[in-house]
Amino acid sequence: MTLEHLKAIYHQPFFDLLEQARKVHQTHWKGKPLQLCALLSIKSGGCSEDCAYCAQSSRYSTHVKREGLIPVEQVVSAAVRAKAAGATRLCMGAAWRGIDTDDPRFLSILEMVRRVRETGLEACITLGVLSPSAAQQLQKAGLTVYNHNLDTGEEFFPKIVSTHSFRDRLENIRRIREAGIGLCCGGIIGMGESVDDRLSLLQTLSSMTPPPDSVPINCLIPIPGTPLEKQPPVPSFELIRLIATARIAMPQARVRLAAGRLKLSPEAQALCFYAGANSIFHGEKLLTTNNQAPNQDIKLLQELDLLPEDLLGKAENSLQPSA
Numbered sequence: 001m002t003l004e005h006l007k008a009i010y011h012q013p014f015f016d017l018l019e020q021a022r023k024v025h026q027t028h029w030k031g032k033p034l035q036l037c038a039l040l041s042i043k044s045g046g047c048s049e050d051c052a053y054c055a056q057s058s059r060y061s062t063h064v065k066r067e068g069l070i071p072v073e074q075v076v077s078a079a080v081r082a083k084a085a086g087a088t089r090l091c092m093g094a095a096w097r098g099i100d101t102d103d104p105r106f107l108s109i110l111e112m113v114r115r116v117r118e119t120g121l122e123a124c125i126t127l128g129v130l131s132p133s134a135a136q137q138l139q140k141a142g143l144t145v146y147n148h149n150l151d152t153g154e155e156f157f158p159k160i161v162s163t164h165s166f167r168d169r170l171e172n173i174r175r176i177r178e179a180g181i182g183l184c185c186g187g188i189i190g191m192g193e194s195v196d197d198r199l200s201l202l203q204t205l206s207s208m209t210p211p212p213d214s215v216p217i218n219c220l221i222p223i224p225g226t227p228l229e230k231q232p233p234v235p236s237f238e239l240i241r242l243i244a245t246a247r248i249a250m251p252q253a254r255v256r257l258a259a260g261r262l263k264l265s266p267e268a269q270a271l272c273f274y275a276g277a278n279s280i281f282h283g284e285k286l287l288t289t290n291n292q293a294p295n296q297d298i299k300l301l302q303e304l305d306l307l308p309e310d311l312l313g314k315a316e317n318s319l320q321p322s323a
């Protein structure tokens with residue numbers, strides 16, 4: 001889709017946009033349950049890169065302590081808990097520029113992927129840059145999808161990251177795809193970019209052949225100590241418009257209402273789902289910050305009749321009046 005086309009979609013009257021997105025959504029996703037993904041940080045902090053939004057860059061002094069790769073058994077128990085809480089996918093995040101196959105920790109990573117799959121969950125991982133051989137080995141281990149976000153439009157990207165380029169990220173995405181791994185690729189809004197920068201990101205994503213399997217739309221969580229710590233929140237209607245536009249531009253992609261739900265009202269979240277978001281991160285924590293509490297998720301999803309069936313029992317408990 002061209003940038004002009006995306007602009008025309010995005011800027012139409014709000015309710016016309018919602019109506020168009022809803023139609024596309026119902027054509028492709030009617031009756032399909034909302035996807036709940038759990039997140040787990042498997043290696044926190046100390047990253048060499050300078051992404052201006054990130055709590056884990058070694059360039060900034062933030063709340064994050066630098067830690068090594070966590071043990072495989074810790075990942076397995078997180079996967080088992082996530083499954084019991086209703087998630088269907090575990091997304092593992094490592095704060096690295098990248099990892100290669102000659103790094104001894106790569107074997108543990110492969111083991112994590114295999115063991116997560118054995119629990120019956122889908123496995124997603126984000127490790128930064130991969131060599132073709134690392135990508136192939138992850139595919140063989142059973143990795144369902146790899147998360148590598150483009151984060152923003154190509155023009156704005158250098159204002160956010162100087163240690164690698166938008167092109168580097170596209171190259172990495174090519175290697176992931178060539179290895180036959182599903183692609184999870186999206187971005188962040190609220191970093192000071194314009195609406196055109198956000199639409200430029202959607203243009204790049206929707207022009208991929210095929211577009212990503214899932215598209216996380218994160219709202220910046222401003223992290224004290226990072227250059228973006230003072231950024232004001234994105235107005236909810238801008239987020240809803242962007243989600244609707246993503247739904248129309250990529251009808252078959254899962255659009256994830258990703259980081260930042262804690263700052264959104266239940267009504268704004270409901271409009272995001274109406275506009276086509278059909279995936280969330282579910283669990284107490286994102287990577288280094290808090291997520292909306294699981295019982296709040298359950299309450300909201302039940303009110304909207306969006307709760308996946310196997311979670312109905314839990315909803316009954318969370319709707320009991322609290323003491």
Ligand code: SAM
Binds near residue numbers: 149151188
């Ligand atoms: N090192 C890996 C990489 O760069 O691809 C992955 C880790 S990074 C934490 C994964 C994604 O989380 C980022 O690309 C960004 O979209 C999102 N993210 C990170 N920090 C965020 C923040 N403070 N607010 C919102 N989204 C954030």
Ligand code: DTB
Binds near residue numbers: 147216258287290
């Ligand atoms: C994505 O798009 N968002 C997730 C996941 N992929 C790895 C990460 C969100 C991180 C939010 C900030 C934090 O907790 O540090």
Ligand code: SF4
Binds near residue numbers: 056057
């Ligand atoms: Fe954070 Fe990933 Fe950038 Fe490192 S490469 S600073 S972990 S977003």
